[in-house]
Every structure is written in C-alpha cells, then in structure tokens.
Amino acid sequence: MALIDFANPTRFLAFAERVLPWLIGLTVLAFAGGLYLTGGAPDDYQQGATVKIMFLHVPSAWLSMFGWTVMSIAALGTLVWRHPLADVAAKAAAPLGAAFTFLCLTTGSLWGRPMWGTYWVWDARLTSVLVLFLMYLGVIALWHTVEEPSRAGRAAAILTLVGAINIPIIKWSVDWWNTLHQPASVVKLSGPAIHPTILLPLMTMAVAFLLLFFTLHIAAMRNEILRRRVRTLMLMRAQAAPGNAS
Amino acid sequence: MRALAALFVRDLRLAVRVGGGGGIGVLFFLIVVVLMPFAIGPDLALLARIGPAILWLGALLASLLTLDRLFAADHEDGSLDLILMGGTPLELAVAAKALAHWLTTGLPLVIVVPLLGLFMNLDGRASAAVALTLLVGTPALTFIGVIGASLSVALRRGGLLLAVLILPLTVPVLIFGVSASNAAIIGPLPFGTPFTILCALSLVSLVIGIFAAAAALRHGME
Numbered sequence: 001m002a003l004i005d006f007a008n009p010t011r012f013l014a015f016a017e018r019v020l021p022w023l024i025g026l027t028v029l030a031f032a033g034g035l036y037l038t039g040g041a042p043d044d045y046q047q048g049a050t051v052k053i054m055f056l057h058v059p060s061a062w063l064s065m066f067g068w069t070v071m072s073i074a075a076l077g078t079l080v081w082r083h084p085l086a087d088v089a090a091k092a093a094a095p096l097g098a099a100f101t102f103l104c105l106t107t108g109s110l111w112g113r114p115m116w117g118t119y120w121v122w123d124a125r126l127t128s129v130l131v132l133f134l135m136y137l138g139v140i141a142l143w144h145t146v147e148e149p150s151r152a153g154r155a156a157a158i159l160t161l162v163g164a165i166n167i168p169i170i171k172w173s174v175d176w177w178n179t180l181h182q183p184a185s186v187v188k189l190s191g192p193a194i195h196p197t198i199l200l201p202l203m204t205m206a207v208a209f210l211l212l213f214f215t216l217h218i219a220a221m222r223n224e225i226l227r228r229r230v231r232t233l234m235l236m237r238a239q240a241a242p243g244n245a246s
Numbered sequence: 247m248r249a250l251a252a253l254f255v256r257d258l259r260l261a262v263r264v265g266g267g268g269g270i271g272v273l274f275f276l277i278v279v280v281l282m283p284f285a286i287g288p289d290l291a292l293l294a295r296i297g298p299a300i301l302w303l304g305a306l307l308a309s310l311l312t313l314d315r316l317f318a319a320d321h322e323d324g325s326l327d328l329i330l331m332g333g334t335p336l337e338l339a340v341a342a343k344a345l346a347h348w349l350t351t352g353l354p355l356v357i358v359v360p361l362l363g364l365f366m367n368l369d370g371r372a373s374a375a376v377a378l379t380l381l382v383g384t385p386a387l388t389f390i391g392v393i394g395a396s397l398s399v400a401l402r403r404g405g406l407l408l409a410v411l412i413l414p415l416t417v418p419v420l421i422f423g424v425s426a427s428n429a430a431i432i433g434p435l436p437f438g439t440p441f442t443i444l445c446a447l448s449l450v451s452l453v454i455g456i457f458a459a460a461a462a463l464r465h466g467m468e
C-alpha cells in the first residue's frame with residue numbers, strides 16, 4: 001500500500017476509520033506502560049524525584065522537532081509530488097507540533113526553576129526552541145489567512161521548508177554553543193550516555209508520545225478532510241441558491 | 247539581461263518618486279531611535295551600552311515595515327502578472343527588485359546611523375562599527391523579508407502576518423549583527439568572527455530568499 005494509494009480522500013477516511021481504534025488502544029497501553037516505568041525509575045542522586053519531569057520534557061522536545069519534520073516532508077509532497085493529501089497532513093500537524101513545543105518549553109521551565117534557579121535563560125537551545133514555537137504560530141496564522149485551502153497549502157509549504165533549517169540548529173545548539181542546557185545524551189555517535197534504568201522509561205514514554213502524535217494526526221487529517229467537504233457543500237449550496245447568477 | 251536592468255532601474259525610479267516610500271523607512275528609523283531614550287531614561291552610559299542593540303532593532307523594524315512595498319503596488323496594477331509571464335527567470339527578477347529595494351530602503355538606514363549614534367551617545371568608532379554591520383546585515387533582512395512579502399502579496403488583509411512570518415527568521419541576523427557591533431566596541435570577541443558569519447547570512451539569504459520568493463509567487467498567484 002503505497003502512499004499514493006491514500007491520495008483518494010475517501011480511501012483515506014476508510015483507512016482512518018479502521019486504524020484509529022487500534023492506534024488509540026496502543027497509545028493508552030504505551031502510556032500506561034511508560035507511566036508505570038516512570039514511577040519505578042530511580043531518583044536522581046542530586047535532583048531527587050524532580051528528575052522525572054524529564055520523562056515528559058524530553059519526549060515533548062523530540063516530538064516538537066518531529067512535528068516540523070513531518071510538516072517538511074508533507075511540504076515536499078505538496079510542492080514536488082503534488083500529493084493531494086499532503087497539505088491536509090501539513091495543516092493537521094501544525095497545531096500538534098505547536099502544542100508539543102509549548103509542553104516542552106513549559107515543563108522545561110518548571111524543571112529549570114528548582115534545578116538552575118531560573119525559569120528562563122537565553123541560551124542557544126531554549127532560544128532556538130522558542131523560535132520554533134514562534135514559527136509554528138506563524139504557519140498556523142498563514143493557514144488561517146488564506147481562504148482557499150490548496151493555495152494556503154502551497155504558501156504554508158514554502159514557509160515550512162524555509163523554517164526547516166531551525167531543526168538541525170536546535171539539535172546541535174548544545175554542541176555548537178556554550179549552553180546551560182544539558183548537552184546531547186541520547187542521540188549521539190557514541191551511543192546513549194544514560195543508564196538503562198532511566199533510558200528504558202524514557203524510550204517507552206517517547207514511543208507513547210509518538211503513538212499519541214500519530215493518533216491525533218490521523219484524527220486531525222480526517223477532520224480536515226470532512227471540514228473541506230463541508231466547505232465545498234456550502235459553496236455549492238450558495239451557488240445553487242435562487243437569485244444567483246450561473 | 248536588459249530586461250533585468252530595466253526592471254531594476256524602474257524600481258529605483260519608483261522608489262524615489264512621490265508615494266514611492268523610499269524615505270519613509272529612514273523617518274521611521276529616526277522616530278523609533280528617538281523614542282527609546284524617552285522610555286529608557288537619559289542615562290548616557292546606559293544608552294551607550296545598549297546603543298548598538300537599539301539601532302539594530304530600529305533598522306530591523308524599519309526594514310520590516312517597508313517590505314510590503316516590494317510587491318503590493320505591482321500586484322495591484324498588474325505588473326506582477328506581466329513579470330511572471332515574461333521571459334526572464336522569476337528568481338532573477340525577484341533579485342533585481344529586492345536589490346533595488348535594499349538600495350532605496352536599507353542603504354539609507356546605514357547612511358543615517360552616524361547621526362543616530364549621536365542620540366545614543368556612541369562615539370565615532372562605535373557608530374562606524376554599527377554602520378558597517380548594518381551595511382552587511384540589511385541585505386540579509388531584505389532578502390529574508392522578500393520571502394514574507396511574496397507569501398503575503400495576494401492577501402488583502404495581510405496586516406501583521408508579514409511581520410509574524412519574517413521576524414523569527416531574522417533572529418540570527420539580529421544576534422550576530424549586535425554581537426559584531428559590541429565586539430568592535432568592547433570586545434573581548436574579535437570583530438571578525440561574528441562579522442563573517444553576518445556576511446555568510448546575507449549571502450545564504452540571498453540565494454534561499456529569491457528561490458523561496460519565486461516559488462511563493464508562482465504558487466500564490468492564481
């Protein structure tokens with residue numbers, strides 16, 4: 001089943017109907033497992049139980065970057081391959097990515113207050129994630145300014161691709177600049193630098209967040225397709241109304 | 247080539263005429279920089295300390311607010327459609343328009359900096375440093391701005407959308423511009439380091455900006 005098979009919106013809706021209940025179930029299971037493992041994870045010798053904010057903060061951060069990556073691939077789908085549902089995927093992913101970025105910034109800020117002594121600091125990692133959040137809001141604003149969906153999709157696609165440069169900047173900001181934020185500990189060439197007792201709950205929560213993203217994303221895509229159908233029906237009704245030329 | 251030169255000269259002429267909007271950017275820059283001491287207070291030492299930052303922010307906002315002039319007038323009278331349908335590559339046409347825009351909007355900002363440096367209690371060396379960084383950095387602001395201008399050209403109620411889209415992308419230019427200015431004034435960083443990165447940002451934004459803007463114009467015009 002290639003991606004092009006889902007170019008037909010009706011086919012995609014049928015697919016979403018079938019897949020969504022399973023995805024919801026899997027997501028619930030993954031969160032249950034992740035939260036159970038989080039509860040059982042050891043306290044940090046310095047931070048105590050506060051370190052467990054990490055199990056929310058790190059997966060949110062990963063998902064915020066993943067969201068923009070999904071949008072960038074969808075943007076290529078719109079501009080290069082002209083896939084009919086690519087701009088639906090992009091529009092559905094934008095609020096999700098923004099929400100995960102906001103969650104990342106908030107949990108990080110609340111974690112920073114007891115650990116670093118400040119809610120905010122203008123270092124490279126925090127600044128670049130804040131800029132990512134502003135870019136998410138900008139793309140959402142662009143979606144809501146252009147009325148016609150496919151024109152809006154093309155404009156948003158260009159903006160998404162221009163902003164994609166921020167993702168590698170965020171990833172390597174802790175290596176390129178002197179930052180207060182912890183340097184790369186999981187995704188690096190020499191392998192994770194975290195003990196398995198903490199790495200396993202972290203990865204489980206990451207999988208749970210990823211499944212949550214996919215569930216919400218497919219549901220949002222379904223909603224957007226239905227929304228566009230409503231719009232078309234309303235346009236057709238307005239066109240057929242008595243007293244209308246045509 | 248002659249078509250590009252003609253487009254470039256046309257844009258220059260239109261900018262300096264009445265209604266062209268070339269000088270209004272300088273006026274706005276002047277007003278913003280004059281407003282700052284009213285808000286911050288007359289402490290000269292403090293003003294000298296944050297002077298480069300205020301001048302850079304004023305230049306950024308002045309560049310931003312004159313950006314819709316780039317395509318809006320042409321869109322309204324149909325010249326943009328003619329440019330799109332013409333034989334010259336759209337990317338080069340956008341580059342020609344953006345260059346003319348910078349010469350009439352960005353360059354005057356740079357020329358005015360020594361005067362405004364007086365208001366910020368900057369000495370000659372500091373003003374020169376800020377002027378030099380602005381000279382190299384305002385092209386970056388123009389070419390990043392051309393992306394937003396092309397995305398919002400066909401929108402009737404564009405409003406602040408252009409600013410919202412462009413400002414996050416201009417953050418690196420602002421950071422390195424102020425960093426270079428401060429490096430020349432107080433150190434300890436050598437001036438060359440942030441300055442060359444600023445030059446690199448201008449060159450990269452030249453390339454990315456015109457391709458993104460051309461794509462946006464092609465897809466956005468119906």
